[in-house]
Amino acid sequence: MGVDDVNDKPSSNEGQDKGIGDRSADKLNKVSSMYLGGKKNDMSLINDCGLSSTATTSVNFQNVENHMPFLAEGNKHGTNGTPSMRDLSNSGRAGSVLSFDLDSTTRIPHSVESSYYDDGDGSNSEEELQDLFQNLIARGDQSKLLKNSSKESKGMRLIPDISDVDMVSYNSDSDFIRKRISLSKIDDPDLFHTKLKHFFVLSAAGKPIYSMNGSERLVIGYMGLITSIISSFQESIDEEIKSVTFNNIKVVILNKSPLFFVALTKIKHEFSTSEYGEEESLLGRQLKALYNYLVSILSKSSITRSFRNRMNYDLRKVLSPLDFHNFDSFCMKLTYGFYSDEDDTQFELDFSFFASRLLNSLECSRMRNKTRTRINGILQDSKKIKKDIPKEDDSSSYFFKSETSNQSYLAPDMLFGFITAPEMQIISYLHPKNHRLTTNDISVLLSMITSIHETRKSSSVAEDSWVPLCLPDFNSTGFVHIFLKVIDLSKYVAVDGIEIPYTPITIALISGNKNNFFEIQEISKYIIDRITGSESLRNELANELTQSKSLSISQDLNIPSIKHFMFKSKQSNQFITSDAKDFTGSIDKSIVINLVYFYSNLYHSRTDGKLSALSSNRRLNYYHWVLPDNSVIGFMLIHSDYEYYCLCDGDISSSDIITNSLNIIRWCQKYKKRLFIGDGVTFS
Amino acid sequence: MDGERIPGYKVVILGDTSVGKTSLVHRFLKNEFNEHTANTIGAAFITVDHNSNVNPNKRVRLEIWDTAGQERYRSLTPMYYRNAKAALVCFDLSSVDTFEKAQYWLEQLSLNSSSEDTKKYIVGTKSDKIAEAEEIDHVKDRLDDTAVIFETSAKTGQGINQLFDKLVDDVDEQIFDEFNKRCEEELRRESENSMINVLSKTVHNKYSCC
Structure with missing residues (x-):
């Protein structure tokens, strides 16, 4: 490197x-x-x-x-x-x-x-x-006529434009992944330099807090170098983000003093800068995601406080192994669309996570409007639950219970409610009429939900979590408390005898008051009772969620030729993607890396401009990749209402691309109530 | 769960990070053990009905707060041990440094006037990979003579049921008396309420909304 x-x-x-x-x-x-x-x-x-x-x-x-x-x-x-x-x-x-x-x-x-x-x-x-x-x-x-006849390195198929000058060849894709992509925390400078991507989190005093790769000893050696790059930027102190491109490396530094977040990449498609500045570039957003995670667990004010008295404070001592695992997972998924641990014993393909950050939007569970409306209704009703226990000494007010004011709501401090499926898909979202969470905050919340869900997987213990979380945009100085419960719909007794598969859903209720656990728990019981108490609803929901897991273009949409697509509704800032496995018929790390590569290029080929909601502008983009053994066409259509991206084989005719793409877009628009939750449901 | 009427008994589990608090609870509840149990985020709340083997009629609903051991959650922990009837203060027998943190929680419990009534149990975890006997003696020296260390292992299951049986054995009879009294009171009120409801012609539903 x-x-x-x-x-x-x-x-x-x-x-x-x-x-x-x-x-x-x-x-x-x-x-x-x-x-x-x-x-x-x-x-x-x-x-x-x-x-x-x-x-x-x-x-x-x-x-x-x-x-x-x-x-x-x-x-x-x-x-x-x-x-x-x-x-x-x-x-x-x-x-x-x-x-x-x-x-x-x-x-x-x-x-x-x-x-x-x-x-x-x-x-x-x-x-x-x-x-x-x-x-x-x-x-x-x-x-198409020009296929490169020169000897190809195997790994080059995955990320074709790496900026290395001397690209040695690799035996296989997995050899390439292992050497250049996979996490490695060992003390091997050569391997460290081989990695295509690095993330560092360090304090202003140059103390390393996190590094994606390398042993601590190795990383400390680079802190001096990084701090000197940072200090050369610091003359323009008001700038939060800085980037510098060398011949084959791009470095982006996010200044969140007393912390610095650094990304270093050799992957060319990550070099692009957004028209909105470096904040919105791929690397800028990746760094922001790491920063948001750190704020979400510690809060901005506590980070500042920790460093106020001691510049050489070691932030690592308040971070847990789980936090470092989450950092690793973010870094991998944001860059490559999958996570695997160092020895590759377990890995997780998560193209959706990558897509949600690329498009800066959220993914929802696909569901019939009728089912969603029922769930929404339950969430809305739960907010209206009244306090049950009358005070012993005021039996007089008992007569007028129904006339008492808002004061008697069971949980007036409940601010937001979410019901989600494990793959970070939102089923239902409740928020106050005059306030909604930003996409950033919801992403932070969903990451935390996933994190909890992961830790539960190995255990059969049914527990309720009460988790302090700082929502960076909502209030970066304080914590809200989140009640979290994962339930498995198949565990609830079915009188009708219909067996349903393991279907976990998460109930996340956000309270502004840390002492409110039992009130919020009461609300969650109500929600769970209503969802599982009705046999028809339980079956319906389980059924919808099973179907929602995959979206096949050929089967669900009955549209041939297009291999993969992403559709984002601009109004609600929500998106769907089709099954990654449809792209080549199977799914593995190489394919996810491919998808990440194609879509990153396609996405950044747009110079969007400021498409205002009023304008009816739309924009077409087209990308053609000729690979050693095949070719791929990427097509993008940006409209004032939506963004559409797709991939297909290189030999498809142009009229097929347009016709089929328009059919997909029409399908997405027709079923938008099933695909997106829109603005969620509100209470006042 | 609401069918059986038994008194609740709030238990909080305290101790340094990674000493095995969650593993202890999971072994007790489900008789399961996972080497790679992840860090607890915030705190987890679990209820379970348990009776002592010594006296099967003595049955309580344990309301267990499994807290996170990380430093950053320390300021939130008082909210969990406030009003707790029992506290299991854990440290790692294989790494007796973690006893420092246990000592800290023991002091906090004593300082906090509202938790005077909290029964304290000192739990040594990971007895399957116990450190030098000398070091354990060293720890014992720092406790007063009456203190007992429960040696447990979530991995082998050693000492876990004994610990929770003891916990229930120790429940004050007073708690049962008070609970029974409250039940009677509630019954009495409920019958009154039904009268009132008939009078006011509103059926008061538990989840009524206006």
């Missing part, structure tokens, strides 16, 4: 980017007016641009105020002009499978990414999309 290469010249992309933005703004206006003038004729223009285009067509329009529709183009400065950020990262692929050679005369890329912005009327006129897409694809077609 090249931590030692740190002295290499940092590339300054910012300046160049701006230049492009300016020129593009002109271009944008020109192109958009032409486009608006006559749609059909201007297709030739698209063609012109497209056919001679090099690798990229996405341009950052950060300084464009009006969101005019534009045709992102690439030929002019793709070949002659200043390379954009993405050009740079693409050119960095020179040694990898998906590279194109800037010096070669062919100028034909192996990976072609195209995009199109359109101000259409918001409806997905299939014909129009077909037209647009044909033109986009026209640019990429030739790439």
Whole structure:
């Protein structure tokens, strides 16, 4: 690895980017007016641009105020002009499978990414999309002809553009995973340097708190280096996040003084910067997730307090082995979509976790509206439970019980309620009318629920947890208390004799008062009684949850050709994905790594801009990867209401992609009440 | 669970992190043991009816608070031992340093006036991999003469049932008396209530909402 290469010249992309933005703004206006003038004729223009285009067509329009529709183009400065950020990262692929050679005369890329912005009327006129897409694809077609004949390293299939200069070959995918990806905490500098990704958490005094890889001795050696990088940033103290890109390494530092969170990557698709700045980039969000976890268990104020008196305070002593395990798990899942422990005895594929962080949205359980409404109703009713026990000395008020005010609610301090399925899928969500939790906070909460669920798996003891948790956006200085209970629907006696499989659900009730355990427990009993007491509801729910576990495009949607998709509803900020195992027919670590690679590239190929809710803009993007043994097409459609991403085989026709994608989108919209919980249910 | 009317008996389990508090509880409840029991987050609440083997009629509903041993939860722990009838203060027999933390909880229990009535049990865990006998003697020296150390192992099951049997044996008769009295009182009130309900023509449901 090249931590030692740190002295290499940092590339300054910012300046160049701006230049492009300016020129593009002109271009944008020109192109958009032409486009608006006559749609059909201007297709030739698209063609012109497209056919001679090099690798990229996405341009950052950060300084464009009006969101005019534009045709992102690439030929002019793709070949002659200043390379954009993405050009740079693409050119960095020179040694990898998906590279194109800037010096070669062919100028034909192996990976072609195209995009199109359109101000259409918001409806997905299939014909129009077909037209647009044909033109986009026209640019990429030739790439198929060029399969790289040079010797491939096996592991390169997984993450094709790693930025290493000297990529030694690996015997197999699993050899590659073991050496370059898997966690390793041993004291081996070579292995440490081989890893593609590193995360560090350290204190301002340079004391290591967490490292994804390496032994403590090894990591301490790098703390000095990292603190010196940090201190070189500290002149601009108001900046919370900083990034620096060396030749083949990108480092992002999140300054949450007294703590620093550092990510270091050699994976090219993680190099991309978001149009909203580094905070919203892939690495920025990953660091934020680690920070949020730490705040959720300790609270911001207690972290600050710990370091106030002693700069060399060792935060590790308040962290448990479980916390370090959770850090490991986050780091792996955020980067690769799976977690496996060091000796690989147990692993967990969790593409959904990765997807939720990539799309910055939440996953819900698929469920018929009728069932969900019943569960919602129970959650709403539970909030209205009144205190049961009258005071012995005021029997007079007993007559007027039904007329007493809100004071008599059993748990006035109950703030939020969740019912979830173990895979972090929300079944139902209750919140006060005037307040809702942010996506961040819900993610933090769901992580904690998963963590508890994991620890319970090995035990048959039915216990109720009472857990202090700090919700970073809700209140970063204090704790709420969460009542948590996992129940297995199959354990409840069925009079009708219908056997159902093991179906755990979690009830999570959030209280603002730490002394309220027994009141909240009372509420949970009510909820459980109502859910399990009704045979029909219990069976219905178990049935829905079993079905909800998988979503097969070919079976559930009856749509061929598309191998995998993700659909995000922008309004509710919730998403669904189809089964990862449908992508190639089976599922293992390699396939999840593949999915992560494809979707990261596809996602970051968007230069979204600020699609306001009022605008009906939509945007197409297309990516074509030619791999040693097959090729894959990624397609993205961003609309003001939704984002749609999909993957399919490289030999599928463009009209099939559009037709089938539109069918999937229609399906998602038709069943949105089943797929998403929307705003949840409220109480006032 | 509500069918049988037996008195509740609040028990809190205290001790340093990773001494085996959760394993102790799980062995007692389900006779199961897992080497890789994860850290408890916050606290876990479990109820179980238990009677002493010595006196089968003496039956209580144990309301067990299995607390997290981590430093960061320390400030929350008083809420669990407040009003507790019994406290199991655990330390690891194979790592007697953990006795420091046990000592700390014993002191806190004594200092806290509301927990004066809390019966304290000193529980040594992991007796299957016990440290030097000398060290254990050293620990005993630091306790007063009357104190007993229950040596247990969640792994082998040694001493666990004996501990909880003793716990129930020790329950004061007074608790049963008070409980019975309260039951009678409740019965009396309930019959009155039914009269009242008829009068006010509202059927008061436990979960009524307005």
